[in-house]
Each structure stands twice: as C-alpha cells, then as structure tokens.
C-alpha cells in the first residue's frame with residue numbers, strides 16, 4: 001500500500017478539524033485489491049480470473065466490477081469443474097456470470113472424469129492432481145492465459161502465508177517457494193518469458209472475518225450452502241459428509257438430517273459440513289468469533305500428507 | 319439476509335467496533351535464531367489468534383524441549399523451513415485485538431535472504447528488531463536495523479529476547495540496550511531517518527513480556543510488547559500530503575466516458591480541484607471522482623478511484639496526476655539509495671528496467687557514489703554492488719518521469735530495478751534527489767537552417783517533417799513503418815532504447831530534430847510486450863488495444879492481421895489529423 005511520510009495521528013499538527021475521516025480497514029483492503037486487479041489487467045496480455053464460486057471468489061468478483069467500473073471486467077472468468085461440485089454451486093455460478101454480464105469459461109478434465117476418477121477410487125492427492133491441478137494447467141495452456149487471479153488468502157493456510165501477491169510460475173506452472181522474487185512496496189514485477197505465467201492473489205491480506213464483513217456490508221450474494229439448514233448428512237463421529245455423491249456412502253450407512261452448513265466450499269466428497277444454526281450473515285460472523293478451528297479443518301485434501309498444500313502448490317495447484 | 323442474529327450479538331455494534339480499529343503493519347528483523355518466528359508464534363498463541371487444529375498440527379514437533387510447543391512452526395510454513403528449523407521467506411500473519419488490527423511480516427534472518435526481509439519491511443509501519451540476550455548485537459541486527467531505517471519504517475521496537483537464558487539479568491539487558499541505542503543513533507545519522515525506538519526484555523519461548531507482563535523481571539516497569547504494538551502511532555496517513563495519483567489505466571467503455579483509474583498515492587482530491595499531468599505538464603480540473611459505489615466529492619489516499627477531467631488531455635498509463643499547486647519533479651536523472659538483491663552484481667552501463675509507480679522505463683546506473691559498510695557505517699568507494707550491498711548511485715532514465723524524494727513520499731519516491739534478460743527483480747531503490755529536466759537538444763540546433771525551405775522539402779516528400787512516437791508490440795510498429803513507406807512517406811526509424819540515447823538523452827532530441835528539419839518522418843520507437851499500441855504526434859494520441867480486438871473464434875493469424883490493420887489505419891488517421899500529409903493521394907490512404 002502506498003504510504004507517504006506525513007505524520008498524522010491524534011497529536012499530529014497537520015490534521016485540521018475538518019480532515020476527512022480515516023479509512024476503515026475494509027476500505028484499505030478494498031483499495032489495495034483494486035490496485036492489484038488494475039495492474040495485472042494493464043500489464044498482461046491475457047489475464048483470467050479463476051472463479052470457484054466460493055465466498056472469496058464472490059468478493060474478488062465484486063472487486064473486479066469495482067476496479068474497472070464503468071467499463072466491463074476486461075477478462076473472462078474460468079471455473080475448473082471437477083464434476084464433484086455441489087449442484088447449487090453450478091446454478092449459482094451460471095446465474096452470477098449472467099447477471100453481471102461476465103464471460104464464463106468452464107474447464108473439465110473430461111478424460112479423467114470419464115475414467116471414473118474419484119477420491120475414493122484413487123486417493124485424494126491423485127484425485128486433486130487430475131481433476132484440479134491438471135485441469136487448471138490444461139485450461140491455462142489451452143487459452144494461453146499468462147496471468148490468473150485466484151481468491152486465495154494468506155491467512156487460510158501456512159504455505160499460503162508465504163505467497164507473494166504476484167506468484168511466479170515456470171513454464172510447467174510450478175511454484176518455487178524457496179526462490180521467490182522480492183516484492184517491495186506495491187511495485188509488482190510483471191516481466192515473464194514466453195510460456196511462464198503468474199498467479200495473482202488480490203485478496204492476499206484479507207482474513208476470513210474480513211471477507212464475511214465485506215460480504216455483509218456490500219450485500220454480496222453467496223451460495224446458500226454457507227447458511228445453516230437441515231441437510232442430509234452422513235455422520236461419522238464429529239464429521240458430517242454431504243450426501244451429494246452416492247459413492248461416498250459406506251456399506252449400510254444411512255444419512256441423517258442435521259442442521260449444518262459449509263464453511264468453505266470444495267468438492268462434495270472432500271468437504272465436510274459443520275453443525276451450525278447460522279442462517280444469516282450476521283449469525284455467521286458471530287459464529288466465526290467463537291470458532292476454535294480453522295476454516296480448512298474440514299477440507300480432507302489439506303490433510304492427506306504433511307505439507308500437502310505446499311506440495312500441491314508446487315505442482316501448479318492454486 | 320438481514321434477519322436479526324442471536325439477541326446477545328448485535329452485528330451493527332460489532333461492525334462499528336471493527337470499523338473503529340486501526341491497522342498496523344509490522345515486520346520482524348534480526349539475526350537468524352534470535353527467536354523472531356517463535357516470538358510471532360507466541361504473540362498469536364497468547365492472543366488466541368491460532369486455531370486449535372493449527373496448534374494440534376505442530377504439537378510434539380520442532381526443536382523445543384518435550385512438552386514445549388515450538389511456536390516458530392506456526393509461521394515457518396514451508397517444508398524446507400520446518401526441516402531446517404529456519405525461516406527462508408516472509409510469512410504474513412494476521413490478528414487483531416480489541417484496539418487494533420495487525421498485519422505481521424515474519425522475515426528471515428539469514429544474510430542470504432536479506433531481500434526477503436526487505437520485502438517484509440517495505441510495507442511496514444513498525445519493525446520489531448530482535449536481539450538474542452545471550453549473544454548481544456550481531457552484524458545482522460545492524461543490517462536489518464539499517465534497512466528498516468532506509469525504508470523509512472518509522473517505529474523500531476527492540477525486543478531483547480531469550481532473557482530466560484541469562485537469568486533475566488537486568489545489568490546484561492541494560493548493556494545491550496545501551497549498545498543498540500548507540501547503533502540506532504549512528505544509523506539515523508547516516509540515513510537521515512530518526513527512528514523512534516523502545517527496548518523491551520522478553521522471552522518468546524516462555525512468554526515473558528510478549529502479551530503478558532512477566533513475573534520474572536520485576537525490575538522492568540514498562541509495557542509488554544503487545545501493549546507497545548497497540549499504542550505506537552498507527553499506520554502512516556497521508557491525507558494532508560501533496561496529491562499524487564499514478565494513472566494505472568485509461569477506462570473508455572464508450573465514446574462518452576474517458577476516465578483515469580488509479581490508487582491515490584498521497585493527499586486528498588476534490589471535484590473541481592486543479593491538477594497537472596506529469597511529465598507532459600498539461601493542466602485540467604477534476605470534473606468527477608467516479609467509483610462503483612457512486613461519485614465522490616472528495617477522495618483520500620489510499621483509495622482506488624477513477625478521475626474524469628473537464629477537458630481532453632493526452633494521458634496514458636504511467637503518467638502522474640498531481641495537484642497543480644504542489645507538483646512533483648520531472649526528471650531523467652536521479653540519485654538513489656540501492657539495496658542490491660541479485661546474485662549477479664550491479665553492472666554500470668548495463669540496461670535495467672526501472673519500475674516506478676505504474677510505469678517501466680529503461681535505465682542505466684551511471685555511477686556509484688559509495689557503498690555503505692554495514693559493520694562500521696563507513697562510506698566506501700565501490701565499482702559494483704554485490705548481493706545485499708547497499709549503496710548510493712546515480713540512475714539515468716530513457717524517458718523523463720515524475721517523482722519525489724523517498725523521504726517525502728514512500729510511493730512516488732520508490733522504485734525497483736528489473737534485469738531485462740532474466741526478468742529478476744535485482745534492486746530496491748529509494749530516491750534521494752532528482753535533477754530536474756532541461757530541454758537540451760532543440761535549442762542547440764536553433765539557427766542551423768540552410769538555403770532549402772521547409773516548403774520545398776514538403777513538396778519533395780509529400781509530407782512535412784514530424785516526430786511520430788510509437789510505443790507497443792514490435793509487429794505492429796513494423797507493420798506501421800512498412801505501410802508508411804508503401805504510401806510514399808519517408809519514415810526514419812529511431813530506437814529510443816538505444817544505449818547511446820539512454821546514456822545521453824539529449825542525443826535523441828538532436829537526432830530527431832535533424833530528421834524533422836530534413837522534412838522526414840522520425841519514428842521514435844519503443845517496442846515492448848504490452849498489448850496496447852500508443853502512437854503520439856504533437857500532443858495527439860491514438861491507442862489501439864489489441865486485447866479488445868481479439869476474437870476467440872478466430873485463428874491467431876487472423877487475429878494478428880486484423881490487429882495490424884487496425885493499428886495501421888489508426889496511425890494514418892492520426893497523421894491526417896495532425897496535418898502531416900500534403901498530397902491528397904497519400905492522405906487518402
């Protein structure tokens with residue numbers, strides 16, 4: 001964030017009685033994200049926005065609308081569909097793209113889907129490798145995208161805490177976390193050689209709480225799955241698994257109705273729900289204050305091996 | 319969605335409290351193993367800012383005694399870091415207290431990773447410098463304190479850590495306090511940035527004086543580190559500084575709207591204010607301040623907005639909009655402090671790309687004033703700068719840019735250097751002085767006319783002499799040159815990025831002035847990889863955005879051809895508008 005050296009504060013001699021009020025931290029985050037979106041759109045040939053339909057994507061999309069207003073968003077949206085997304089997510093995605101007039105591209109690794117790839121037949125690691133990482137890399141190559149926005153935040157996970165805002169990827173889409181470009185001030189180095197690309201994280205400095213507060217203040221629509229409702233779930237100890245895909249059921253297992261919601265949206269076989277009564281955004285925010293587990297605690301794929309997010313990212317995952 | 323939540327919780331009250339919190343960005347600094355990561359982990363843990371599953375995932379791991387959580391693992395998020403027990407790159411962490419929100423950059427201590435420390439410090443308002451009480455002040459503590467001061471991090475909180483290892487001894491603490499205060503004074507004298515410092519004795523491992531006041535050090539009467547972090551003056555606020563607005567993008571959704579999008583780097587702007595666009599120096603008034611949420615009558619730094627002016631000005635990405643009363647300096651040459659960050663040392667007279675606000679300009683480093691020895695803070699003569707060296711240099715820019723001194727403006731006074739071959743970011747720069755621009759070329763040739771008149775030459779070539787600037791993809795520039803030649807014009811191509819011109823900017827002016835005098839069309843070319851072609855002649859401008867014209871259903875070749883056609887047509891129109899052609903055949907093209 002740019003900051004010139006003028007001393008202010010309660011005792012500052014510079015601030016006059018009618019100085020405009022200080023910006024709230026959400027306004028600061030918003031301004032920083034818009035700056036990033038505009039930089040990338042202006043410095044790259046073919047940017048794309050990864051739209052995953054979740055709360056972070058919803059915020060990122062709103063920020064893109066704001067960044068280029070009154071002009072339209074100057075890049076397409078790309079959804080990598082694993083075939084295991086919740087049906088509600090797909091309906092929401094199409095409706096959202098239509099209502100704001102954005103160009104939506106959907107990419108699926110049809111070959112792997114046709115071959116019956118799923119996280120139970122394979123392990124979660126290989127399933128993600130094919131349906132997410134491979135699909136993403138294929139899509140980026142197919143369309144020749146040289147910059148891809150993602151809604152990842154540094155506070156989500158400890159390897160993400162290490163990411164630059166412009167995350168450089170070699171021609172195979174891989175991340176080298178031990179050798180990242182220094183990134184000073186808000187001066188981003190956009191130079192890449194042909195075939196290389198960058199991932200960009202405009203929400204780097206947002207926390208989960210910031211995202212929900214912004215959704216509340218800006219009245220941003222989000223998928224209903226975030227709100228508590230009686231939903232059929234397989235109950236396994238503390239875990240709640242949505243019944244969206246029949247193959248996740250164990251022999252003889254019967255779903256039960258549980259008042260629950262999703263805290264983070266992923267593929268249905270690998271995204272656990274939480275018990276919750278939060279039916280509104282204020283209720284979600286109030287619940288968030290009391291949470292003792294991280295938002296990705298219910299994402300099976302983060303725990304399939306030590307440092308699993310870092311490994312996936314090195315291979316080209318977001 | 320606006321149903322009421324549980325009666326005990328009022329969302330509006332909560333959000334109001336949240337809005338009243340301010341934001342402090344701070345980074346850690348100090349030598350390897352001084353306990354930086356442990357301290358941040360402890361801070362997060364004792365403020366209940368880590369989730370249980372995150373704590374569970376590090377229990378029983380790391381380098382600490384059995385039963386003692388290794389808090390460094392909360393921020394050392396890379397596998398290599400956990401395996402080696404060191405920090406390699408910055409980790410950003412977030413937490414808040416009832417008073418304030420914090421963004422922490424936990425940085426590495428190894429000399430080898432100094433550039434990552436600089437990354438973390440560049441956006442920080444405060445630095446927590448750690449010193450290992452059992453070791454005292456090390457060279458890396460000095461280096462980091464120096465870089466923090468150079469980067470104008472205003473507040474330095476010195477945490478003398480591992481007090482548990484020296485029996486919480488006050489005398490030892492006071493000795494380190496005195497040592498390091500002397501170092502900070504010396505540094506302030508060198509960088510001209512008097513940092514405000516406070517020294518606290520702590521044990522990150524045991525939790526003494528991090529969040530809670532320690533029982534082990536009765537002799538220390540001051541606040542805990544967290545209390546200090548909650549009370550140092552908040553993030554720098556630049557509302558009353560001179561207005562600076564780097565243009566990131568021109569928004570033209572249709573014929574009726576032309577707005578300039580950017581983030582206010584400093585100051586305040588109101589509709590009706592008089593502004594000047596640099597480096598061109600043209601002025602206008604702000605007609606509208608446009609945002610998605612509606613027009614504003616006033617906007618302050620660091621908001622991102624779109625400005626609409628009351629008249630058509632030639633403005634493009636990289637221009638700086640400033641308040642007409644307090645403009646910035648326009649310059650092609652500046653003195654700057656450089657932190658060198660690349661394995662390959664600085665080479666004088668090698669071409670680098672300088673990125674400053676929203677523009678990139680080729681530069682040469684023409685001389686090194688001195689290198690600073692961080693052990694002694696002596697200034698030494700130097701022929702190059704190696705990785706992690708800090709020195710003072712002079713840079714010459716290919717084009718003039720508008721800038722301020724870094725001490726006046728942390729945004730318009732900062733730049734990075736990029737190696738044009740490897741694309742690596744090789745240096746961070748802070749401008750200390752700028753030499754303002756003087757028009758050297760044209761006056762030199764002012765009275766050198768011979769017997770042939772401009773009219774005679776026009777009759778011969780079919781057009782008058784002029785300078786056409788072309789900035790954009792090489793294929794488009796080539797296509798334009800060829801089309802002009804085919805139309806009978808006499809284009810003379812001059813590569814603006816030629817080393818000779820960059821080193822001696824006035825040569826370019828002389829060269830182009832001679833072409834114009836000869837009645838030729840001087841094409842001053844700056845081929846780059848942008849998607850936009852910008853053509854300029856005598857204050858007129860045509861912009862062709864290749865991305866706008868891409869048709870996803872077409873082949874690449876068809877797209878390229880259409881793009882070239884558009885660009886050629888736009889430039890011919892521009893030349894007609896500027897009245898360059900005299901013969902009607904040519905004008906008809």
Ligand SMILES: Nc1nc2c(ncn2[C@@H]2O[C@H](COP(=O)(O)OP(=O)(O)O)[C@@H](O)[C@H]2O)c(=O)[nH]1
Pocket residue numbers: 348349350351352353354355356357381382388390403404405427479480481482483520521522523524
């Ligand atoms: N005795 C003691 N050891 C500490 C303290 N703080 C950190 N350490 C240890 O010092 C080592 C280096 O700590 P780390 O946080 O990784 O240092 P960094 O390189 O500055 O980030 C680790 O083994 C820590 O457990 C402290 O206050 N007291």
Ligand SMILES: [Mg+2]
Pocket residue numbers: 354355356390404405425426427
């Ligand atoms: Mg560390």
